Amino acid sequence: MNGALDRSLKAAVLIAATSLTAVLGAGAANAAPAASEPTPPGPVQGLHLDSRGGEGARVAYFDAGWKAPADTGGGKNLHYAYDVRDTTGRKIDAGQTDATAAGRFDADRCTQPYTIKVHAVTEKPNGSVLVGPETSATFGSLTCEINSSLAAKQTGPGTVHVDIKREAPWDPEVGGPGVLTADGQKVWSGSVGGAEDEEATISGLKPGTHHLKLTTRSPNGHDYVATTDVTVK
Incomplete structure (x- = not known):
């Protein structure tokens, strides 16, 4: 009699445990998933x-x-x-x-x-x-060029006069720093472009042909170059 009772109790416990496991499993399956971690936004x-x-x-x-x-x-x-x-x-x-x-x-x-x-x-x-x-x-695409030409002539022993003329396209509101070199050596600097032409005087040049180069920097950072040669007697 007692053996039959024990078997009945064990069966009841097993059924209850099985039911509880099923309930817990269903609850876990129905639970909301954890929120995902935010990621960086995409490009605008x-x-x-x-x-x-x-x-x-x-x-x-x-x-x-x-x-x-x-x-x-x-x-x-x-x-x-x-x-x-x-x-x-x-x-x-x-x-x-x-x-x-x-x-x-x-x-x-x-x-x-x-x-x-x-x-x-x-x-x-x-x-x-x-x-x-x-x-x-x-x-934007404006270039604000500063174009120039050089005309040089000897005016005395070892001395040369250089006319720095603005060339089209030019804008009276646009100028920039210019550096004039003779055979690679700096001989003059000043503002180039804008509303007026410029001029420079170079002295101490030895007899022979010299290469003059003017480099002017526009406000946009671009360099504009003009060159000429002059012969000193």
Whole structure:
């Protein structure tokens, strides 16, 4: 009698344990999965720079716009970091914004093209920063050339007079530092271009033919060269 009772109790315990295991298993299967870790946002879309006119002789205005990344990565506090520079690498502006636009920027019109670089930025729940890939855009094509010609003639023993004449295309508002060399040695420096022609006097030249070279740097960082030869008797 007692053996039959023991067997019944063991069977009941086994059934109860099996049921509990099934319930726990079903609960685990139905539990919500753990939240995935945020990833860096994707690149911004449609980045562009647009002209907004200018002021005075050399000031150009422009601004920037873009669209949010297609994938923000699941982070919080989506915003954007931007950096704007001219063709020489000089920083025009840099900062952060919650908007999908930045500006108005102002720069020397002779330092085009301008470049903007934008990153989308988010944060993890713990505040760690997630930075997306860089996207860039450029704007502007003005060159602001400073073209010149040289005319040299001997005016005395070992002395040469050099006329530095502006040549088309030229802009009276655009000038730059110029360096004149004779056979590779610096003999004169001054402002070239702009509203007036220039002239230089070279002395101490020995008899013979000398090579003169004028190198003028435009505000955009480009060098413009004029050359001529002169014979000293």
